Structures are given as structure tokens and as C-alpha cells.
Amino acid sequence: MTKPISAFRPAYVVGIGLHPYQRMTETPYPVLGLAAVREALRDARIDWPAVESVYHGTALLGMASTRAMLRHLGGTGIPMQQVENASASGSTAFRLAALEVATGVSDVALAVGVDKPSGRPLAGSQTGIRGIEGGRVVPFTHFALLAQRYIERHDASPEDFARVAVKNHGNGAHNPYAQRQQARTLIDVLNDPAISGPLTRLQCCPVGEGAAAVIVASEEAIGRLGIDRNRCVRVLSSAQRTEVVYAESSNFDAELTRQTTAQAIAEAGIKPTDLDVIELHDAFSVEEIFYLEAMGVAGDGEAPAMLRSGAFDIGGDVAVSPSGGLLSMGHPIGPTGIGQIAEVTRQLRGEAGMRQHANARLGLAHMVGVGAVCVVHVLGTP
Amino acid sequence: MSNELSHPDLYRGSGGDSVELLGIKCTRCGYVAFPRQTYGCEKCGADGDALSNVELGSNGTLASYATVHMHQAKTITAPFVIGEIALDAGPTVRATMVEGDDESMQIGARVAGRLHPAPTAAEGGGAPKLELRFVVTGARA
Numbered sequence: 141m142t143k144p145i146s147a148f149r150p151a152y153v154v155g156i157g158l159h160p161y162q163r164m165t166e167t168p169y170p171v172l173g174l175a176a177v178r179e180a181l182r183d184a185r186i187d188w189p190a191v192e193s194v195y196h197g198t199a200l201l202g203m204a205s206t207r208a209m210l211r212h213l214g215g216t217g218i219p220m221q222q223v224e225n226a227s228a229s230g231s232t233a234f235r236l237a238a239l240e241v242a243t244g245v246s247d248v249a250l251a252v253g254v255d256k257p258s259g260r261p262l263a264g265s266q267t268g269i270r271g272i273e274g275g276r277v278v279p280f281t282h283f284a285l286l287a288q289r290y291i292e293r294h295d296a297s298p299e300d301f302a303r304v305a306v307k308n309h310g311n312g313a314h315n316p317y318a319q320r321q322q323a324r325t326l327i328d329v330l331n332d333p334a335i336s337g338p339l340t341r342l343q344c345c346p347v348g349e350g351a352a353a354v355i356v357a358s359e360e361a362i363g364r365l366g367i368d369r370n371r372c373v374r375v376l377s378s379a380q381r382t383e384v385v386y387a388e389s390s391n392f393d394a395e396l397t398r399q400t401t402a403q404a405i406a407e408a409g410i411k412p413t414d415l416d417v418i419e420l421h422d423a424f425s426v427e428e429i430f431y432l433e434a435m436g437v438a439g440d441g442e443a444p445a446m447l448r449s450g451a452f453d454i455g456g457d458v459a460v461s462p463s464g465g466l467l468s469m470g471h472p473i474g475p476t477g478i479g480q481i482a483e484v485t486r487q488l489r490g491e492a493g494m495r496q497h498a499n500a501r502l503g504l505a506h507m508v509g510v511g512a513v514c515v516v517h518v519l520g521t522p
Numbered sequence: 523m524s525n526e527l528s529h530p531d532l533y534r535g536s537g538g539d540s541v542e543l544l545g546i547k548c549t550r551c552g553y554v555a556f557p558r559q560t561y562g563c564e565k566c567g568a569d570g571d572a573l574s575n576v577e578l579g580s581n582g583t584l585a586s587y588a589t590v591h592m593h594q595a596k597t598i599t600a601p602f603v604i605g606e607i608a609l610d611a612g613p614t615v616r617a618t619m620v621e622g623d624d625e626s627m628q629i630g631a632r633v634a635g636r637l638h639p640a641p642t643a644a645e646g647g648g649a650p651k652l653e654l655r656f657v658v659t660g661a662r663a
Contacts, residue, residue: 272617284588337588374641385565388614
């Protein structure tokens with residue numbers, strides 16, 4: 141019989157670290173990754189030899205990137221591997237690290253995400269099957285098409301989507317790791333250059349470089365290594381799914397999110413409305429609206445009104461994208477899902493400073509990846 | 523209609539203005555899909571002879587649209603309009619619209635495929651290839 145992660149021994153996030161997300165520079169990738177890993181080790185107050193296993197979420201660096209970076213922490217001979225799962229690469233690396241600790245294979249595992257932009261095409265373009273759009277439908281147009289459908293179905297307006305970018309840039313303005321650290325008004329967002337359909341530039345996430353690291357440990361390791369239990373956050377559930385053939389008229393990304401989130405929420409034994417903090421895949425502003433409704437945090441067509449009322453602000457019903465989300469913090473691909481876990485952990489510890497959502501006890505992290513894949517985790521205070 | 527098609531594996535002219543999209547139907551589960559492939563049915567996994575070639579026509583309903591204002595590829599000039607078309611035959615496809623702006627776009631409008639000169643002329647100054655685009659043919663029912 142199969143079991144969810146919650147049926148095994150508890151796994152905890154005990155350390156978090158980031159290298160700021162930024163526009164691509166000449167900085168070699170090990171510099172980014174080592175900064176994040178060393179910060180996570182300092183945060184957990186443990187030394188590198190305590191780490192027993194590494195999962196490295198990276199989509200763009202190429203073959204054999206992990207040891208070439210981590211050998212500079214001193215070789216300990218532990219297993220290391222790259223995990224590629226499109227935009228959900230980091231989330232998948234975290235899931236594998238959490239599963240390894242929960243099942244007892246390791247006591248301390250590191251999930252690290254590092255990436256730098258590359259011009260390489262997706263494997264999907266090499267399947268030998270091509271469409272009729274001739275490369276003219278890139279992700280922002282995929283979501284622009286879904287946005288126009290939403291406008292029609294719910295009598296929504298472009299302002300409803302632009303407000304997501306206003307909220308998330310407001311949050312990211314207080315995040316020292318964010319690629320875009322500037323608050324924006326509704327006028328700023330609407331008057332920004334048009335990209336596709338109702339989406340303006342500030343409603344599309346910046347894809348740059350960066351790194352994020354999270355250390356997962358067992359109860360036993362926490363005791364043995366003297367880790368501060370008050371700063372540990374428990375992994376309550378982990379769900380991962382891929383797309384199936386949905387009804388032709390449906391929003392495939394939202395359907396995939398609906399199924400994967402329902403599984404993660406059920407395994408955690410909570411309701412969507414119990415969540416205090418959500419980090420989700422807002423690569424484009426409209427996605428936040430779609431996914432909040434698909435998750436059951438908002439009713440069908442109700443997310444725009446809730447957003448206007450401040451329900452998704454830090455201090456509202458549930459803080460959505462308190463880090464600034466992909467829109468403001470940025471989306472360097474491999475690091476993104478791990479950066480979400482770092483933000484949820486910071487919020488549940490009560491250490492998020494200017495971005496703190498008061499009394500946060502339950503948090504959810506959600507990523508989708510092209511192809512299409514979805515990974516959702518629920519974390520809770522012990 | 524002597525001009526060469528950009529993608530004869532995906533569609534063909536069928537006299538006058540008409541265009542046929544070339545699809546497949548799974549004889550095991552009934553799923554109709556575009557484009558053609560022999561790897562296996564996305565719904566049930568049947569492959570080989572289970573996937574039979576069908577013609578899907580090109581009439582359908584506009585399910586969504588977007589005016590694209592910028593594109594990274596140097597070979598693609600913006601702006602242009604992308605339509606999402608729910609074909610009467612079942613599959614939903616995305617394609618460039620003949621119309622250069624979205625003024626006449628209305629979700630639910632009737633649309634049909636047309637063979638349209640591709641933006642880049644063939645090398646040596648020959649006749650441009652014909653690519654599939656869609657055009658609004660009637661108001662929302």
C-alpha cells in the first residue's frame with residue numbers, strides 16, 4: 141500500500157539561505173549557489189559535514205553542475221544529483237530531499253537551486269511534433285489567451301490582473317533578495333509597455349539568475365546537532381502531478397493546480413481557508429487569480445473582488461506571494477521553488493520582518509512547470 | 523493554389539477558400555487530436571494502427587484571442603493577433619489570425635482557416651509559401 145509523506149517520520153526545514161535573484165551577470169554559478177548553501181548552513185547552525193545528501197534543482201546549467209559547485213565546501217563523498225523539472229525543478233528537489241529524510245534514508249538533506257539563463261530550446265520543440273502557431277505562442281501569450289477567456293466569463297477587467305502586480309511588487313519592495321524591489325501603482329502597471337493581450341511588462345516575471353537553499357532534517361538530527369526546535373518548520377504534505385487530457389475548453393494549468401493542491405491540502409489534514417501564507421506560481425499576474433480559485437482559497441470568479449478588498453495582502457485573510465512572488469522576487473527557474481519554501485519558513489518562524497504576516501502557522505508553496513507539471517507542499521509550525 | 527504550403531503535414535487546401543486540418547482519431551477511445559502523430563494516443567496510450575487519419579476541416583468558434591505586441595524572435599514581426607479556435611471537429615488549436623488587430627474579435631465568433639502568404643518570401647524571389655491562418659467569418663451565434 142502506498143503512503144503519503146505524513147505517514148512517515150516528520151521532516152523539518154531547519155535552515156534557509158538565498159543569493160539575491162538578479163539580472164544575468166558574469167558571476168559564475170558556483171558563487172551564487174555557494175552563497176545560498178553557506179547561508180542555509182549558518183541559519184541552521186550546522187556544518188557542511190552534517191549534510192548527508194543533495195538534490196540540486198536546475199534546468200539550465202547543463203550536465204554535471206552540482207559537484208563542480210559543492211566540492212568547494214570540502215568533499216565528504218555524499219550523494220549529489222541534478223533535478224530538472226522545468227519551473228518546478230526546485231520544488232521537485234525539495235520534495236525528494238523531504239521524502240528522503242521522512243523515509244529515513246537520510247537524517248539531513250540539502251535542496252539547492254541554482255540557475256543562469258541559457259538560450260537552449262525546450263525538449264518539447266524537438267519531439268518531432270509541431271503545431272501551427274509557428275513559434276508565435278510563447279508563455280505570455282498562452283496566459284494572455286487564458287486571461288481574455290477569464291475577462292469574458294467573469295466580466296473581469298485588465299485592472300483586476302494588474303492589481304496582482306501592484307500587491308506583489310509592494311511585497312517585494314521589502315525583500316532584499318528580490319530582483320524587482322520597487323513598489324508600483326496601478327497606473328505604473330497599466331501604463332507599462334504592452335506585451336500580450338491584457339498583460340503589461342510588470343505583469344510578467346523577470347527571469348534572471350540566483351540561488352536558494354533549504355536544509356531538511358529529521359527529529360533525530362535536530363536533537364543530535366542541537367538545532368533550535370523553535371525555528372524548525374514541519375513538512376506536512378508533498379504532492380506532485382502531471383497534466384492529463386482535460387476538457388478542451390478548460391484552463392489546463394488551473395485544472396492541474398486544482399488536483400495537485402487538493403491532494404496536498406487533504407494530506408495535510410487542513411482546508412484551503414486554513415492557510416495563512418501562500419507562495420504560488422505567479423509568473424504572469426493572471427495566474428495568481430486562476431490558482432487562488434483553483435486552490436479553493438477564492439470561489440469561482442471571486443478572486444478579483446477579494447484581491448481588491450485586501451484579503452490577499454500581508455495582514456489580510458491569507459498573505460499571497462509575501463516574498464513578492466515570481467513577479468517581483470523573480471523567477472530564475474531552478475531556485476524559484478526552493479525560494480518559496482524559504483519564504484514560507486521565514487513567515488512561519490515569524491522572522492519575515494517588514495513582510496511578516498502575523499501569527500502565520502500554515503503555509504503552502506505551489507509551482508507549475510511547462511510540460512506540464514505541478515508540485516505543492518504544505519508546511520506548518522510544529 | 524499552386525503555391526507551396528509551409529506545413530503540408532499539418533493542413534491542406536481543399537478547393538476554393540477551404541482548408542482541412544489533418545488530425546487523428548483514436549479508434550480505441552475515440553479521442554480526436556491535432557496534429558497527426560503515431561507515437562500514441564494522449565488519452566489512452568493506443569498506438570500504431572489504432573490512430574487513424576481524419577480531416578478536421580477548419581471551421582470553429584473563437585475561444586479566445588490576444589494581440590501580441592512584442593516577440594523575441596527576429597523573424598517574427600509584432601504586433602499580430604493569436605486566436606484560440608475550438609474546431610467544430612473537437613480539438614482546440616492556436617493560430618495566427620488574418621486580422622492585424624483585435625477590433626473584430628469576439629469570443630464565440632465563427633472562424634475558419636485560410637491559406638495566407640507567409641511573411642517571408644521563398645528564397646530566390648519565388649512565390650511566398652502559404653501558411654494556415656484563421657479569419658472571423660461570422661458573429662457570435
